[in-house]
Amino acid sequence: MRIEHDPALLDRTAVYRLLTSTVVPRPIAWVSTVSADGVDNLAPHSFFTISSVTPPIVQFTSVGRKDSLRNVEETGQFVVNLATEPLMEQINETATDFPHDVSEFDAVGVEREPGVRVKAPRVAGSPVALECELHSTLLLGDSTVVFGRVVHIAVDEAVLDHDHPEVTRLRPLTRLGKDEWGTLGGIRDLSRVRYADRSPTN
Structure with missing residues (x-):
């Protein structure tokens, strides 16, 4: 038996927990920015995905008015650094609500x-960095979606299989519900079937 919910009748925390525990796993944008005053910021955002390929655009969502959003609005630039398993402890630490004038890189x-x-620094230990210029923002309720046009991509050759980033070398990290984090786990190859190649069914 399912338990039915009307989000309009739930408080914000309950809705947040239901959504973030159900929409899993979520890739993490480890976003680095620099303020107009020159203070570097680094923070993980797990509301993150690709928006477009031509032009290449990625998006992350700032829930509330966080330093990442303020800095992007001030400078028009940011970097998405791939969040990887070996960097998990540091990624988690950068989620701390440090004061605006404190750099997470240093702390x-x-x-x-x-x-x-871009002027924003990259994370040296991350194997992939997507340098972005601000395309646009979209205010949705208590959150702001940030769209960034990817203007430069840096990939560590150690994670490449020829010219293709190989996922077991990348070791991407994801967010789940509560304080849970996900690592790569099992991998299955399954090719997409073209309609013309489908077998007739009875």
């Missing part, structure tokens, strides 16, 4: 490297 001890097309 947590994350090594920086300069961006190529």
